[in-house]
Amino acid sequence: MSITARLLNIYGRLLDHYGPQGWWPAETPFEMIVGAILTQAVSWANVERALSNLKAEGILNPEGLRRVSEERLAELIRPAAYYNVKARKLKAFAEFLYRRYDGDLQRLLSLEPLPLRQELLSIYGIGPETADSIILYAAGKPIFVVDAYTCRIVRRLELSVGSDYRAAQALFMDNLPHDITLFQEYHALLVRLGKENCRREPHCADCPLAVLCPTTQFDAGGGMGYNIHKDH
DNA sequence: ACCCAGGTGGCCC
């Protein structure tokens, strides 16, 4: 079975099991970007409170973020954790947007994927995953987003030699059609899989990928099934 | 009282 067929097989199983996820949950590209920064290493439920606070304050837009003080911003996003560094990150993005694009988000997002990625990575607080998320979900351009779940799944299913960010991204992008909806749904489904299965007991009782895990029979611990997300 | 969330930047070697 080719890599492409395996990746599509996995996608089909996840889609059948969970259904379309409809990511990213945001009303505007700007809200998507703010949410992407706020959700770094934090559960989405916490991010929603912070976003709600920003909306209520009327500053969930480039001009609002530019004008609010970093201290006030930190208070508003407190539920999203790491609020001091994240306030700095949000201010850094807003300042970047005005300094380089006159506050025009669409102009930034209209860059080609690679130049856009370079621009985003130059901003304080935007690393590979956040940059790729913005490209895929805010700019709507085909780049594959990799997160911790994705790396673990690639590793557990032995889908490629390496399982770091670059290897995982290359795996999907070199072996799948560059289709926006496919990439958007695939990443969302991998996250959904991770959320549902990562630490629940019993491991993988209903994991839609259990049958694909090559090392199931070697799993020590007495036959409670196998969790592809659990590292040894 | 733990453990961990849809990471990133700063150090250190």
Place this chain on the structure above:
DNA sequence: GGGCCACATGGG
């Protein structure tokens, strides 16, 4: 260029 660490709230 990889391996730690700080950052910090809320839910299980």
